[in-house]
Amino acid sequence: MAENAFVLFDMSWPEVKENLSKIKVAIIPTGSCEQHGPNGTFEVDTARAYEVAKMLAARTYPVSIAVPPVLYGISSHHMNFPGTITMRPETFIAVCLDVVDSLYQHGVRKFLFINGHGGNGGALRVVLSEIRDTYEDAAAAMAAPTQVASDVVAQKCKSPITGHACESEISQCMYLAPRAVKQGTLEKGTIRLTVEEYKNPYGIEIARKWDEVSENGALGDATKSSLEIGEAIIETAVERLAAFIRGFAAS
Numbered sequence: 187m188a189e190n191a192f193v194l195f196d197m198s199w200p201e202v203k204e205n206l207s208k209i210k211v212a213i214i215p216t217g218s219c220e221q222h223g224p225n226g227t228f229e230v231d232t233a234r235a236y237e238v239a240k241m242l243a244a245r246t247y248p249v250s251i252a253v254p255p256v257l258y259g260i261s262s263h264h265m266n267f268p269g270t271i272t273m274r275p276e277t278f279i280a281v282c283l284d285v286v287d288s289l290y291q292h293g294v295r296k297f298l299f300i301n302g303h304g305g306n307g308g309a310l311r312v313v314l315s316e317i318r319d320t321y322e323d324a325a326a327a328m329a330a331p332t333q334v335a336s337d338v339v340a341q342k343c344k345s346p347i348t349g350h351a352c353e354s355e356i357s358q359c360m361y362l363a364p365r366a367v368k369q370g371t372l373e374k375g376t377i378r379l380t381v382e383e384y385k386n387p388y389g390i391e392i393a394r395k396w397d398e399v400s401e402n403g404a405l406g407d408a409t410k411s412s413l414e415i416g417e418a419i420i421e422t423a424v425e426r427l428a429a430f431i432r433g434f435a436a437s
């Protein structure tokens with residue numbers, strides 16, 4: 187077991203039983219198995235979410251536990267890139283709810299999803315409302331580290347369009363999980379949309395396949411990635427999320 191952090195995959199059941207009364211919040215990482223251009227591996231989203239979850243369990247010890255990640259996500263828009271594996275939204279929702287229900291049966295009542303993949307967002311909102319409507323004594327929240335530290339991302343990452351396999355995401359991986367970075371083949375995103383088209387003017391959204399968005403599958407400019415950018419984004423996000431967890435645990 188990691189020192190001073192509850193990480194379920196590192197624990198035995200007697201250890202869980204012994205500490206259950208202290209553990210108030212389950213941190214559930216959600217990721218994807220999807221392409222990240224030539225810049226990152228299929229693990230990028232899941233690795234970021236899981237590593238942040240483990241950092242949070244350490245920073246908020248002993249009130250939270252990091253559970254294993256939901257490692258597949260909703261990535262149907264990336265299926266034109268070979269290797270991507272997607273779940274149907276209903277499958278993803280069912281898996282998340284089964285994870286929550288298992289933990290609920292063990293006595294955990296608060297759940298924080300740390301989401302590493304934007305495509306899971308809509309389904310996770312359904313998961314949150316299902317939890318709210320199913321359990322009178324449970325509470326659930328979700329957060330994406332990149333959004334939690336969006337001010338730092340805006341300050342450090344200057345490309346007009348970021349958000350996937352870009353300098354923000356690849357820098358985060360350099361800090362959290364260098365194994366997921368393809369250091370030798372980092373490339374700028376070959377984006378096929380204008381900034382205006384990408385940013386959904388007036389909130390009007392078009393469901394696009396990702397190869398319509400970017401030829402090489404990336405946004406931004408991953409060649410500008412650095413450990414320093416990743417550290418700034420992640421440490422800010424973790425600090426803010428840890429403060430949230432302490433309050434959530436005590437509420």
Ligand SMILES: [Zn+2]
Pocket residue numbers: 222230231302303350351355
């Ligand atoms: Zn990603």
